[in-house]
Amino acid sequence: MSGERSAKAGAEAKRPRHFRDDTKEPRSRDSFKQLMVSLKRIVNDYPPDTIAPGGGLYYGPVSIAYLFFVLQRIYENLEIEGHSLGTWAAQYLAYAQKHMKDYPGPDLRRCGVSDDIMSMVAIDAASTRDFDLVKELCDFASVTSDPDATNEWLYGKAGYLYLLRVVKVCFADDVEAKQLIDETADEVIEAIMDAPRPWKWHNKAYVGAVHGSIGIITQIVLTDVSHAPKLEAELGALLSYQYDSGNWPSSIPPGRDRLVQVCHGAPGVIIALQSIKQYFPKLQDKIERAIKRGRECILERGLLTKEPCLCHGISGNALALEDVDFEHFLSYTTNHEIKALEKDGLLERSDDPASLWTGEAGRAWAWAVADKGLEKRLLGFNDV
Numbered sequence: 533m534s535g536e537r538s539a540k541a542g543a544e545a546k547r548p549r550h551f552r553d554d555t556k557e558p559r560s561r562d563s564f565k566q567l568m569v570s571l572k573r574i575v576n577d578y579p580p581d582t583i584a585p586g587g588g589l590y591y592g593p594v595s596i597a598y599l600f601f602v603l604q605r606i607y608e609n610l611e612i613e614g615h616s617l618g619t620w621a622a623q624y625l626a627y628a629q630k631h632m633k634d635y636p637g638p639d640l641r642r643c644g645v646s647d648d649i650m651s652m653v654a655i656d657a658a659s660t661r662d663f664d665l666v667k668e669l670c671d672f673a674s675v676t677s678d679p680d681a682t683n684e685w686l687y688g689k690a691g692y693l694y695l696l697r698v699v700k701v702c703f704a705d706d707v708e709a710k711q712l713i714d715e716t717a718d719e720v721i722e723a724i725m726d727a728p729r730p731w732k733w734h735n736k737a738y739v740g741a742v743h744g745s746i747g748i749i750t751q752i753v754l755t756d757v758s759h760a761p762k763l764e765a766e767l768g769a770l771l772s773y774q775y776d777s778g779n780w781p782s783s784i785p786p787g788r789d790r791l792v793q794v795c796h797g798a799p800g801v802i803i804a805l806q807s808i809k810q811y812f813p814k815l816q817d818k819i820e821r822a823i824k825r826g827r828e829c830i831l832e833r834g835l836l837t838k839e840p841c842l843c844h845g846i847s848g849n850a851l852a853l854e855d856v857d858f859e860h861f862l863s864y865t866t867n868h869e870i871k872a873l874e875k876d877g878l879l880e881r882s883d884d885p886a887s888l889w890t891g892e893a894g895r896a897w898a899w900a901v902a903d904k905g906l907e908k909r910l911l912g913f914n915d916v
Contacts, residue, residue, distance in 0.1 A: 550792070550833045551878055560859035561866060563903035569867065570896035571603075571612045575620060578886035580627035585634060587887065588646040589912040590686060590843075594655070595888035597624035599897060601655055602911060606904060628652060638672055640681045644691025645912055654695040658702040666699055666709045670716040677723045683731045684743045685913065689724050690751035693717060697755055697916045717755050724752060725762065730784065737784045741800030741913065742843065744783070745770055750804040750914055753811055760811040768815055770801075771822050778829030792833045794848035794910065798826035799834065802852040807907075807914040827853055837873065839882040840865035842894035842910055850898055851908040862902055865895050888912060 574596060583593040600621035603610075610617055628648060635648045645651060650672055657665035672692065675681060682688035696717050703709035730737035731748055738744030749767055753760050774780055775789045782796040794800040802823050809819045834849040842848040850861035863869070873879040885891040888911060897911045909915040 547837055547878060547880060549790070549837060550835050551837055551873070553831075553835055555860075558856045558860040559863045561863050563859075563862070563899050566862075566866060567896055567899035567903055568612075570892055570899055571617075573867070574886060574892050574896065575613055575615075578892065580624045583624070583627070583886055585628055585631040586648060587884070588644075588648050588651040590646045590889045591884040591887035591891075592648070593624045593628040594648050594651050595912070596886060596893050597621045597628065598651070598655060599888055599893045599911065600624065601659065602915070603896075603900060606900060606906075625652065625655060638675045638692075640675065640678055642687045643672070643676045643681050643689065644685055644687045645694055646686050646691070650692065650695055654698050657699045661702060661706075663706070663709055666703065666712060669695065669699060670712055673716045673719055677719045679723060679727065681723070682733055683724050683727055683748055684733045684738065685747040685751060686742050688733070689720050690748045692720060693751040693755045694913065694916075696720075701916050714756075721752055721756060721759060724748060725759070729766070738796075739770060739773060739780050739783060739801070740794075740796045741804050741910070742795040744796075746801050746804045747913070750808050753808045754914060754916075757811050760808070764812055764814060767812060768818070771815065771818050774822055774825065778825035778827070779833075780826070791844075792829060792849070793836060793838075793844040794851075795843050798829050799849040799852040800910075802826045802830075803848075803908065803910055804914060806852075807909060827857070831857060835861065835864060837878045838880045839885065839891065840870065840895055841882060841890050842897065843889040845882075845894075847895045847898040848910065851901065851910065853908075858908065859902060862898055865898065 580593055586592050587595055589595050589598050600617045604617035604621060607617060612620060629652060637649045638647045653665055653669045657669055676689050676692040683690060685691045696713050700710060700713045731745055733743045739746060741747040745766065749763050773784060773786065777789055779789050779792055779798045780801050781787065782791055791797045805819050805823055830849050830852055836845050838845045840846040846861055846865050850858050853861060870879065882891045886893060888894050901908055
């Protein structure tokens with residue numbers, strides 16, 4: 533057995549991070565057809581009771597429920613295997629709720645979008661428009677506004693801001709609910725803004741969307757644009773960290789120029805910048821130049837050998853590109869292409885192959901973006 537592990541480790545060490553694009557012309561696939569294939573694969577290969585609980589909106593049954601919850605509003609009459617998208621959302625969510633006693637709930641180290649309880653409350657509040665659930669979600673600010681709570685998106689305060697926005701959108705005509713959400717968001721944003729700089733996670737000053745400063749800045753600005761001027765200097769500094777290659781370092785001080793993916797590197801920074809650049813007019817030219825250089829890096833090094841997904845795969849990287857390149861990258865995320873990559877010994881399989889940020893559900897989201905011409909955003913991060 534130890535020999536098998538050594539052989540596997542050796543193979544992974546030799547596997548390149550990305551593969552070369554040998555196609556001579558941009559190509560595309562039927563986005564709706566691929567979306568349907570992807571959604572059918574989720575419900576057939578990964579039915580609710582086969583998905584390990586945990587992971588919030590990032591991975592696990594809640595993340596898949598959230599995909600179906602969002603898509604049902606985009607494809608109102610679509611059915612998968614005889615059931616509406618809303619029904620599938622309810623089934624995955626119900627399975628997650630069966631394990632409610634197993635979830636520890638938010639604490640100072642885990643109070644972002646990865647928290648199952650907060651994520652489920654947010655989805656329930658958004659779907660039922662129950663004001664009591666809004667109050668329940670806002671009560672979690674007793675944890676998320678604590679100065680010692682982490683600040684980033686996946687495990688921290690910034691992710692909680694995303695959950696508040698999801699609910700606020702669904703209470704657009706409810707003054708009382710909106711006021712409560714805004715007051716809660718103000719409290720959390722104040723805690724983030726008062727935190728020592730640079731923001732750190734596990735004692736490192738990360739830069740990227742998932743754990744770093746661009747993710748935190750994005751969540752603050754999308755929640756309350758009035759804070760943009762106060763964050764201008766920090767965003768300007770972040771732009772200056774860009775390597776000559778067009779990529780960004782994972783953390784500061786910068787090390788090797790290695791990772792080109794949403795969680796660490798140019799793709800996540802670009803997707804974040806696209807959603808907030810309008811609020812930083814003084815940095816507009818710098819942002820546009822940075823995006824252009826970053827996209828050049830993605831085109832060169834962004835066809836990753838990790839299984840296509842949002843966090844660290846081709847699907848996420850594609851969302852950072854313009855239309856023709858976006859569709860071209862997505863053409864490498866079909867089941868046929870994934871099998872070809874595996875046959876060539878290049879594919880690194882996901883540990884969570886069904887989920888929103890780590891697998892099939894994320895691929896489905898990217899196909900939906902292509903099919904409907906939606907803004908190229910990351911579901912669970914900056915789609916609201």
